Amino acid sequence: MIFVKIAWRSIWRNPRRSWVLISAVAVGVFAFIGVVAYLDGMSMQLVKSAVELQGGHIQVAGHGYFENPAVRTQVRQMPQVATILKDASASDVRYASQIRAAGMISSAEHSAGIAIVGVDPVQEQQVSPVPSLVTEGGWLTDDPAAGEVILGAALAEQLGVRLRERIVLMVSDLDGAVNSGAYRIRGLFTTSSRAFERSTVLLHQEEVRTLVGFARDAVSTVAVNIDPGQEVLAVAATLRAALVGMDVEVLTWMDRSPMLVMMDRMMNLVNVILVVILFSAIGFTLINSFIMVIFERIREIGIMAAGGVRPGQVRLLLFLEAAFIVVVGAAVGIAMAAALITWWSEVGLDLSSFAEGLSRFGAGAVIYPRVVLENMVTGFVMIFVMVFLAVLYPAIKASRFKVVDAMNHV
Amino acid sequence: MLRLVKLAWRDIWRNRRRTLLTTGAVFFAVVVISLANSVQFGTYDAMEQSVVRLTTSELQVQHPRFHEERTLEHSLQEKALDIDELRLAHPWIVAASRRLTGFGLVSSDSASAGALIMGVDPVHEPTVAGLLRLDSEETTLTANRPQSVLLGAVMARNLGVIPGDSVVVLTQGYHNVMGAEVYAVQGLVRTGTPQMDRATMVTTLTAAQDLFSMPGRYTELVLRTDRHTTAREHAMRLESTLATEEAAVLPWQVLMPDLDQMRRLDDASNAIFYVFLLLLIGFEIFNTTAMSMMERVREFGVMMAMGLKPSLISGLVAMELAMKVLLGIGAGIVVTAGVVAILAGEPIALSQDMRELYDDFGFVVDGLYFTSRPSIYALPVVAVSIMSLLSMGFPILKMRSFAPVKALRAA
Numbered sequence: 001m002i003f004v005k006i007a008w009r010s011i012w013r014n015p016r017r018s019w020v021l022i023s024a025v026a027v028g029v030f031a032f033i034g035v036v037a038y039l040d041g042m043s044m045q046l047v048k049s050a051v052e053l054q055g056g057h058i059q060v061a062g063h064g065y066f067e068n069p070a071v072r073t074q075v076r077q078m079p080q081v082a083t084i085l086k087d088a089s090a091s092d093v094r095y096a097s098q099i100r101a102a103g104m105i106s107s108a109e110h111s112a113g114i115a116i117v118g119v120d121p122v123q124e125q126q127v128s129p130v131p132s133l134v135t136e137g138g139w140l141t142d143d144p145a146a147g148e149v150i151l152g153a154a155l156a157e158q159l160g161v162r163l164r165e166r167i168v169l170m171v172s173d174l175d176g177a178v179n180s181g182a183y184r185i186r187g188l189f190t191t192s193s194r195a196f197e198r199s200t201v202l203l204h205q206e207e208v209r210t211l212v213g214f215a216r217d218a219v220s221t222v223a224v225n226i227d228p229g230q231e232v233l234a235v236a237a238t239l240r241a242a243l244v245g246m247d248v249e250v251l252t253w254m255d256r257s258p259m260l261v262m263m264d265r266m267m268n269l270v271n272v273i274l275v276v277i278l279f280s281a282i283g284f285t286l287i288n289s290f291i292m293v294i295f296e297r298i299r300e301i302g303i304m305a306a307g308g309v310r311p312g313q314v315r316l317l318l319f320l321e322a323a324f325i326v327v328v329g330a331a332v333g334i335a336m337a338a339a340l341i342t343w344w345s346e347v348g349l350d351l352s353s354f355a356e357g358l359s360r361f362g363a364g365a366v367i368y369p370r371v372v373l374e375n376m377v378t379g380f381v382m383i384f385v386m387v388f389l390a391v392l393y394p395a396i397k398a399s400r401f402k403v404v405d406a407m408n409h410v
Numbered sequence: 411m412l413r414l415v416k417l418a419w420r421d422i423w424r425n426r427r428r429t430l431l432t433t434g435a436v437f438f439a440v441v442v443i444s445l446a447n448s449v450q451f452g453t454y455d456a457m458e459q460s461v462v463r464l465t466t467s468e469l470q471v472q473h474p475r476f477h478e479e480r481t482l483e484h485s486l487q488e489k490a491l492d493i494d495e496l497r498l499a500h501p502w503i504v505a506a507s508r509r510l511t512g513f514g515l516v517s518s519d520s521a522s523a524g525a526l527i528m529g530v531d532p533v534h535e536p537t538v539a540g541l542l543r544l545d546s547e548e549t550t551l552t553a554n555r556p557q558s559v560l561l562g563a564v565m566a567r568n569l570g571v572i573p574g575d576s577v578v579v580l581t582q583g584y585h586n587v588m589g590a591e592v593y594a595v596q597g598l599v600r601t602g603t604p605q606m607d608r609a610t611m612v613t614t615l616t617a618a619q620d621l622f623s624m625p626g627r628y629t630e631l632v633l634r635t636d637r638h639t640t641a642r643e644h645a646m647r648l649e650s651t652l653a654t655e656e657a658a659v660l661p662w663q664v665l666m667p668d669l670d671q672m673r674r675l676d677d678a679s680n681a682i683f684y685v686f687l688l689l690l691i692g693f694e695i696f697n698t699t700a701m702s703m704m705e706r707v708r709e710f711g712v713m714m715a716m717g718l719k720p721s722l723i724s725g726l727v728a729m730e731l732a733m734k735v736l737l738g739i740g741a742g743i744v745v746t747a748g749v750v751a752i753l754a755g756e757p758i759a760l761s762q763d764m765r766e767l768y769d770d771f772g773f774v775v776d777g778l779y780f781t782s783r784p785s786i787y788a789l790p791v792v793a794v795s796i797m798s799l800l801s802m803g804f805p806i807l808k809m810r811s812f813a814p815v816k817a818l819r820a821a
Contacts, residue, residue, distance in 0.1 A: 114524065
């Protein structure tokens with residue numbers, strides 16, 4: 001117990017020296033929390049924006065739709081499915097139904113193959129990022145006969161059409177007959193994915209229903225988004241169980257997009273490399289500082305030894321001091337990082353201000369930090385281990401000095 | 411001045427441990443940042459190259475308006491550009507092939523779908539872009555079977571056709587002439603990109619020219635060059651020598667803005683990482699500088715008592731620091747260059763998962779690549795030098811208010 005007291009006093013005896021160490025720990029902790037929260041936030045952000053663009057975290061569709069997205073494969077009882085979706089999930093699940101068909105879009109001069117997506121303008125706003133990505137004009141109104149469409153800016157460019165101009169959609173209906181309709185462009189959206197922008201046309205669900213000939217309660221797919229706290233697989237399993245008998249399939253984004261899963265993994269791998277680099281830098285800083293400081297005190301340690309303190313006790317003392325310093329340093333570092341992250345979570349970090357040409361990523365380029373508890377805990381354990389190692393060598397060395405040499409050391 | 415240099419040089423070797431601390435911090439900073447840069451640049455270059463060589467290739471010669479408005483009216487005439495002449499004048503062009511790209515509606519008995527119709531030169535296409543994988547037996551297109559086409563695998567499934575079946579293709583061709591043709595499905599194309607597999611039909615250039623009623627015309631001349639990183643320069647050089655006004659040369663960055671932007675996004679994102687890393691390293695350099703200054707208070711007191719001016723002492727300290735920093739940077743570059751030279755030859759293979767990814771999608775990188783290009787040292791050298799200069803300010807300021815008597819008494 002006396003050593004605890006001595007150690008505590010001894011770190012405040014020479015505050016300058018202790019602050020050097022404390023600040024080294026604090027800056028290390030700060031940098032590590034900042035980087036890890038940033039990397040976790042970023043990978044989630046990129047996956048999230050890609051997933052939400054491509055039909056939500058979970059997709060409910062007619063059985064076999066994923067394998068072959070034919071117009072005949074449908075969710076036939078949407079009202080019942082909607083009731084089940086609401087009942088099956090404790091917190092509020094957000095969903096949006098869509099009718100999808102492959103077709104052709106033509107302007108006066110050009111034409112292109114596209115996916116026609118019939119949406120519920122109100123539901124869609126809660127699930128898809130597209131309504132918020134309309135950069136010209138406006139989002140669809142909830143008028144089933146407005147005759148208006150939303151298309152990607154890149155597609156409009158390709159077709160040579162502008163806002164409020166007319167385009168023709170051509171699609172083969174459920175009986176195989178080719179139907180067409182003329183629509184006015186209400187809005188243009190811009191996303192990070194040019195492929196999506198060039199291949200997607202959105203309009204009111206009821207208009208597509210008439211065009212393709214869907215029954216009153218039928219839709220193609222239902223996109224379901226969950227809250228960040230919920231586990232995708234668990235919610236999907238619950239929904240799958242609840243929807244038994246509806247002749248539908250429930251797929252998560254991981255089932256539907258192996259490419260995204262791979263991208264996610266690839267990014268995690270790169271993140272691991274970055275974190276390893278960061279930790280080696282933190283470790284170097286800590287080891288460097290602790291060695292420097294302990295070697296400064298050779299003379300003092302010599303005097304202690306002359307006064308009868310045994311080598312084991314010298315080591316104990318040095319470890320206790322290091323422990324105090326790590327605790328104080330970590331506290332300071334956490335406080336700094338907490339301040340940074342609080343501020344950062346509010347404003348977000350807009351990557352497009354760091355590099356030119358990223359403006360089209362829109363909200364996709366704004367990164368919000370995310371604190372993943374287990375990553376943080378791992379980091380702290382590593383910092384403690386590194387400090388322990390940093391103290392180990394000089395402590396052993398210092399406790400073995402010859403008393404006279406040490407006292408004469410300048 | 412020379413004496414000051416000599417004095418500083420001796421000083422830094424007098425206390426080796428202290429020198430090692432600062433030099434080590436600088437050395438470590440240089441190694442870490444340049445290695446991080448090396449793997450970042452190297453892996454991205456490798457990924458870009460593999461995507462570029464699969465899809466657009468490095469350069470394309472197109473009608474100046476084709477890229478913005480993909481219509482057949484913006485096409486080129488075969489006679490206007492001679493490929494052999496072009497390759498003779500620009501030896502860095504490794505391979506060249508013409509394409510005709512248009513749109514149409516492809517129908518089977520049961521369904522129909524919009525498709526991108528690509529007419530390619532069956533002999534040269536595989537030498538410029540690997541995406542269509544025309545090299546396998548079932549997907550080899552030959553000029554002597556003009557009524558045969560390849561369909562995207564997903565599209566074929568959605569249309570309910572298999573190789574051997576036939577499809578009807580409707581198009582709006584050159585000068586809006588309607589085209590209709592029946593083709594036999596010869597094989598399936600699997601690119602790994604669902605969007606493409608869902609809506610692509612490939613046929614020979616001549617067959618496409620017939621379908622779109624535009625004999626002797628094409629939309630893109632695809633050029634494979636020796637290096638993808640110099641595409642912009644190559645494009646400019648080539649465009650200035652083209653005989654015709656009616657053609658533009660576009661580098662892959664323009665053809666695939668997504669890929670270019672993905673890299674910019676990643677670069678921007680890494681910038682954040684470097685900010686934290688530099689903060690840490692800058693702190694470390696400052697710390698060792700300040701510490702070695704504090705450690706030597708007594709020594710400076712003695713020097714002053716002997717008549718050295720404070721300005722001279724701060725000059726000496728600055729000189730020592732400069733030497734330590736230069737030593738650290740030099741050693742860092744030498745060691746990194748050595749490590750990178752070993753690693754640059756062969757990529758560090760990624761896990762099995764990643765290899766499967768490579769097989770499935772035909773692109774993405776199968777390993778971590780290191781580059782040895784000199785630009786990897788730019789950030790570490792500049793950043794470390796600036797941080798060292800900033801930490802020099804501390805000892806210089808400190809020297810101004812130095813009291814020799816107090817210093818002499820310092821323990």
